[in-house]
Amino acid sequence: MEPPKGFLASLWSLLRFLPFFLGLLLLGIVKGVLVFPFVFLIMTLGNSAIILGLWLTHAVWTYYCIARAKQLGPVLKFVLAIGVSIILVSWPLTGIIGSIIVGVGYGFLAPIMATFDAVGEGKANNLMHCFLDGTWSTIKRSCTVVRDLKDVCFYSYFSIMDDLRLRDPPNGEIYEIRLCYIPGACMIGLLGVMVDVPMITLIAVCKSPYMLLKGWKRLFHDLIGREGPFLETACVPFAGLAILLWPLAVAGAVMASIISSFFLGAYAAVIAYQEESVKMGLAYIVSSLSMFDEYSNDVLDMPEGSCFPRYQYQKNVPLRGNSFSTHSSIRRENQDQKNPLSRASSFKDIIPELKPLKLLDHLFSECKRHGEIMIAEGIITHEDIKESRLNKGGSRILSIGLPAYSILQTLLFSAKTDSDGLVLSDNNEITTENRPKDTIFDWFFDPLMILKEQIKADHFSEEEEQYFSKMVLLLGDSKRLKKLNAQSQPLDERKQVEIDAFARRLQGITKSLSRYPTVRRRFEDLVKSLSEDLEKKFGSTDSVNGSQVSQNLKSFARLFSQKSIQMSRSTEDNCETSQLVNDIV
Structure with a gap:
């Protein structure tokens, strides 16, 4: 859609557009007035209950972790305790007021924006979408906000504080004032x-x-x-x-x-x-x-x-x-x-920028694909899935190892293709031009790019890549890692130490990524999906004995391998992915 040329044409376009605009604006305001009370109540009451209900626990655990921190000196602990006291006192009031403001703003503005977006280009049934879009979806998203805050308070907070409490001083020197x-x-x-x-x-x-x-x-x-x-x-x-x-x-x-x-x-x-x-x-x-x-x-x-x-x-x-x-x-x-760029050009015509949430969707899609293969191989067990569903921290192999393994496959493939960025399995490439312009994304993108360049410089062999993949996946379970390593050929000691350091660094990056609320929600959906796939293919896991499960898993592994090979032969770009699946399965 090109803007009109000339003053009279522009003025006529404006006058013709005004009734249409005012009608949509009025409809959006009506929807906002009807929806925002529900969003306001959900976000205010839900967030307030979480903040107030966990405030005492957070306060006690924060002081305890600061007192037991191995990398902090006594004077710094005292100063931190004073600073944390200010944060703890202001946190309930700040959190509740913020929930009120966000609840009112989002509950009122989201339906208005959805109303105008419903008449965008390429949309069918515009009239129906004008009335329906931004109503129930806004209420559902408000529930998602409450769930994300719950994940931050229940999972991310305790994970960060455990790191503070248990981490040893770097180079043996404590931080002190x-x-x-x-x-x-x-x-x-x-x-x-x-x-x-x-x-x-x-x-x-x-x-x-x-x-x-x-x-x-x-x-x-x-x-x-x-x-x-x-x-x-x-x-x-x-x-x-x-x-x-x-x-x-x-x-x-x-x-x-x-x-x-x-x-x-x-x-x-x-x-x-x-x-x-x-x-x-x-x-x-x-x-x-x-x-x-x-x-x-x-x-x-x-x-x-x-x-x-x-x-x-x-x-x-x-x-x-x-x-x-x-x-x-x-x-x-x-x-x-x-x-x-022309000032009259549409936002949609600008070079598309990848969104962090889309990249997260891709990451967990890859986690599901690799997870199905590992379940078939028996590397990921039913106990891992059960532990992840019952325990708030989850199995380390599923919560940290599997996402880190999926990221590693992207790094290895990007290094082999000599890409300037990161090449995803769908052949999309993340570069400095289309990367999300987000400071939080830079915290993960830049270290991954450095790690990719180091992997490219080392020229790992096929055996070393397999060892690297096992280390990244099973670093949290020494017994299973030892069992798998016993089946593989020993590596050069220098290479082994280097790969171990890379694996720990990649797991550290993934652990930091797992603390963000939307990541935790997607991880829970991943575990649920893997569990449902197991039940559909093998029935109830409690009613199947060990030999039957092993036999079914091996059959499924062969079937998945054959399907992966057939899919890879359809396109030339997926040949290396096919070889990687064969090596794993």
Whole structure:
């Protein structure tokens, strides 16, 4: 859909679109008013019950884990206990207020957005979807939010605290606070707040009129020409609302700048403590004003540079001067020259960016495929599945080993194909261009890319890859790992130590990934699916003796192997995957 050309055509398109837009907006508001009370009650009551019900347990267990932490010194434990006390006291109030705000906002806005999305391109039965979309689905998603919070409080929290309690000090040295530098750091932090808060407030207030006028100009231009956010039907209500609420957005930006100035100024204490120098702390206080000024200029597309000087405040980091916004502007201009995008182009026409949730769906789809093979081989047992369904932590082989094994197969395949990114089993490739622009995703993507390059440099043989796969899968069960290793040929000692280190690192990355709430929910669905597949193929596991189960598993393994080989022969890209399945089964 191309926007109209010329002022009269644009004006006529706008007038013709207004009744349609207002009708959808009115319908969405009615749906939002009807749905949001249910969403509000579900999220507020559910989240509040979880937060208040577990608050005492979390408080006691937090202090206990800090007291028993092996890698923390006594002074640091005391400081952490004080800081944690503030968090524990404010957590119930913050969590309940946040649940109320999210419940009202999501319950009211989600039906409106779903109403406009129902008339998008490629949708059938638009009228029916206009009335139904965003009603029951919004209520179901609110229940999912409560479930995810439950997973965080029941699983992720205890997993993190167990790591804090049980992990040994790195290199045998505990973390401790150097008391002699505390007074000077506190003075520098207080001085940083006193200087940065008024100066950053002044900078933000002076630039706010420019932000207000420039934002209004851009939004009105897009409204008249049906460009930018007004081109997509689902975005029209929010883009129109942005025009009315833009002054509030500007005021919110100023308030955010003022609030951030406290933390920006107080960070001078951290710099003074880290560098063991009051002079470096003072240099940071002045440089932080320059950094904020340059960053705001870059965001508002104002001339780069700053009137404030920028000094070197870290001994081991070279000074970049006032080149931050200059480099950002040059990088943005080069990107625009390489990939010129029309302002009138649809959001759907931009280079597609992979979504983290889609990648998680792919990961657990691979976990299910590999899990079926391992169940047939007998590597994953009925006891593992039963333990995962009954125990909140689950079997380590299923909760950590199986996802880590699936990720490893992607790394091995990507290294063999000499890819610059990660090649998935469906031939999609994750690169720096289409990777999710998400900080949390970077925590996992960057270490996996480093691990892939190390695997590529080592040129593992087929036997070493098999040993690597076994280590990643069975690292949590020494008995089964020893049994499988006894059946394989011994490896070079240096290679074995190196692979063991890689396996532990990959399991550590996977364990961190498993702590996110949506991952835990998908893992439970995976265990349920594997259990249902076993019951369909072999009947009730309690009524089958060991020899029958073993015979059925071997038959199923041969059948799955044959099907995998036939599927791989249909496409040339899946030949290596077929060989990997044959090696496993």
